[in-house]
Amino acid sequence: MEDFWLPLGMAATFGAFTGALFRLTRKPGYERPFVFPLLGLVAGFTAFFIHLVLVWIANAPDWLLPVLVVLQVWLWLGPFGPKFKTRNEENGH
Numbered sequence: 001m002e003d004f005w006l007p008l009g010m011a012a013t014f015g016a017f018t019g020a021l022f023r024l025t026r027k028p029g030y031e032r033p034f035v036f037p038l039l040g041l042v043a044g045f046t047a048f049f050i051h052l053v054l055v056w057i058a059n060a061p062d063w064l065l066p067v068l069v070v071l072q073v074w075l076w077l078g079p080f081g082p083k084f085k086t087r088n089e090e091n092g093h
Helices: 002-025 035-060 064-077
Strands: none
Touching: 002 035, 002 064, 035 064
C-alpha cells in the first residue's frame, strides 16, 4: 500500500511546487494565482497514473515520473495552457 500512496503524494507535491514555479515566471498582475499550484497538483496526479500505466505495460523506469510531472505541468500551464487576462486587459486599458 505504501508503494502507491507515497509516490502519489510525492508526485502531487512536486506538481504543485512546479506549478508555483510557473506562477513566478509569469508577468505580475495575473488574476487567480492559486490556479497555478492547483493545476500543478492535478498534473502531478495525472502524471502518476500515466507512469503507473507505463510501468504495468512497459516496465518504465522510476526516473520517468518526475519528467512526466514537469511535462504535464508545462503542457497545462505553458504555451498550450489557459490564457489568463491581466487586470489592465479586463479594465480595457
